[in-house]
Amino acid sequence: xxxxxxxxxxxxxxxxxxxxxxxxxxxxxxxxxxxxxxxxxxxxxxxxxxxxxxxxxxxxxxxxxxxxxxxxxxxxxxxxxxxxxxxxxxxxxxxxxxxxxxxxxxxxxxxxxxxxxxxxxxxxxxxxxxxxxxxxxxxxxxxxxxxxxxxxxxxxxxxxxxxxxxxxxxxxxxxxxxxxxxxxxxxxxxxxxxxxxxxxxxxxxxxxxxxxxxxxxxxxxxxxxxxxxxxxxxxxxxxxxxxxxxxxxxxxxxxxxxxxxxxxxxxxxxxxxxxxxx
Numbered sequence: 438x439x440x441x442x443x444x445x446x447x448x449x450x451x452x453x454x455x456x457x458x459x460x461x462x463x464x465x466x467x468x469x470x471x472x473x474x475x476x477x478x479x480x481x482x483x484x485x486x487x488x489x490x491x492x493x494x495x496x497x498x499x500x501x502x503x504x505x506x507x508x509x510x511x512x513x514x515x516x517x518x519x520x521x522x523x524x525x526x527x528x529x530x531x532x533x534x535x536x537x538x539x540x541x542x543x544x545x546x547x548x549x550x551x552x553x554x555x556x557x558x559x560x561x562x563x564x565x566x567x568x569x570x571x572x573x574x575x576x577x578x579x580x581x582x583x584x585x586x587x588x589x590x591x592x593x594x595x596x597x598x599x600x601x602x603x604x605x606x607x608x609x610x611x612x613x614x615x616x617x618x619x620x621x622x623x624x625x626x627x628x629x630x631x632x633x634x635x636x637x638x639x640x641x642x643x644x645x646x647x648x649x650x651x652x653x654x655x656x657x658x659x660x661x662x663x664x665x666x667x668x669x670x671x672x673x674x675x676x677x678x679x680x681x682x683x684x685x686x687x688x689x690x691x692x693x694x695x696x697x698x699x700x701x702x703x704x705x706x707x708x709x710x711x712x713x714x715x
Contacts, residue, residue, distance in 0.1 A: 440685075441582055443475040443609075444468035445658040445678040446519070447671040449647035450479070452486025458504055460675065461519075465505075468677045469512035475582055475682070477643045478519030479658070480532070480590045480615040486650045489568055493522040493530040497543050502535060510541030515582060519613045519643065520549065520589050522569075529570045534587060534613055536578050536715075544580070545715040547587035548572025551595055565591070575601055575712040583608035583684055584714075586638070590614040593628045593642075596635060601709055603636035603697060608687055610638050615645035621655025626667065634665035637691040639682055646675065663690040 446464045450457045461482055468476045483501045484492040496502050501521050509516045516537040522530035523546070532549040550573070552566040575598050578585045586607035588598060593612055602610060610632070616625045625642070633640045639662055646656030658671035660680040669680035691697065 440681050440683045441474040442472050443477065443641055443660070443680050443682050444471070444473035445641060445643040445660060445669065445671060445680065446476065446478040447644055447646055447656055447658040447675050447678065448479050448482060448519075449654075449675050450482060450485045450645060451647075452484065452488070452650065454484050454492060457483050458501065462504060462508065464675070464677055465508050465516065466512075468679070469508075469514050471677065471679060473514065473679060475515045475517070475609075477517040477611050477641050478613060479643045479645045480520045480613040481645065482519030482613070483521050485615070485645070489522055490530055493524040495524045496533060496535060496546055499524070502543065505535065505537050506541040506543065509537040509539055513539040515539060515580060517585075517587075517611045517613070523548065525570050529568060531570045531572060532589060533572070534589060534611075536585065536587070538580070545576055545578045547574075547576040547589070549589040549592060550575075550598065551591050553591045573711060575709060576715070577602060577605055577607055577712070578715040582682070586610040588612045590616065593632065596632065597707060599632045599636055599638075600707060601712055603638055604707070605712060605714065607636070607638055608684055609682060610640050612640060612642045613644070614642050616655045618653040618655050621657065625655055625657060626659060629659050629661050630665045630667070633661040633663055635696065637663040637687065637694060637697060639663060639687065641680070644671070646673065663687045
């Protein structure tokens with residue numbers, strides 16, 4: 438496997454879907470023109486604001502999916518679309534990311550499994566589950582760029598799916614995010630580095646930045662190598678950040694730090710029947 442360029446797209450998505458998609462298209466084109474073979478976009482790429490549920494789209498067939506399919510086909514690149522509210526008949530939307538192949542094919546989808554639900558005594562209360570249906574599967578995809586895994590934002594705080602993905606051969610895990618400023622400044626980079634180190638994988642975290650309805654997004658899109666080094670970080674504005682993915686480095690790191698091999702499967706276990714490889 439040769440090295441390749443991946444692009445992290447950092448966006449300031451608001452409550453104007455047309456403007457958000459126009460911005461996403463511009464940035465995807467810029468990344469592809471600069472040689473990126475894998476282009477990754479952030480959580481809630483097409484809409485952030487009140488009326489989120491009303492923006493739900495079918496996958497495939499929705500406006501956002503079809504835009505990214507067209508761009509992937511035009512440039513012959515892989516696109517991780519960032520997440521959108523996916524239409525679920527008779528239920529709340531799912532927070533779903535798509536992987537589009539270089540022929541414009543919808544390879545797989547991943548829906549966010551963990552909801553940020555919190556009630557702080559004498560403080561704020563927030564329930565992400567009030568607006569979203571839980572995802573039910575851990576997802577991996579075999580591509581010419583390696584075996585890719587998927588998570589979304591708050592999923593980053595739960596190490597189990599990342600370990601399961603690594604145990605099933607994940608080499609690059611994509612984590613589109615929209616961390617708040619308060620949590621992002623303290624937790625985003627340490628969590629990204631920890632998940633990469635624990636599992637000997639590349640982590641790619643394209644993120645939202647800017648003032649949203651009710652929160653300020655942290656930004657700082659990151660790429661972390663399997664040793665835990667931050668190998669790319671976005672500036673504090675929307676844009677494209679390129680990073681080289683070296684899968685030979687991944688294999689070297691796993692030889693030097695064989696934590697996956699040294700697990701005590703005789704003493705503890707981690708299994709699931711909800712992992713799917715596409």
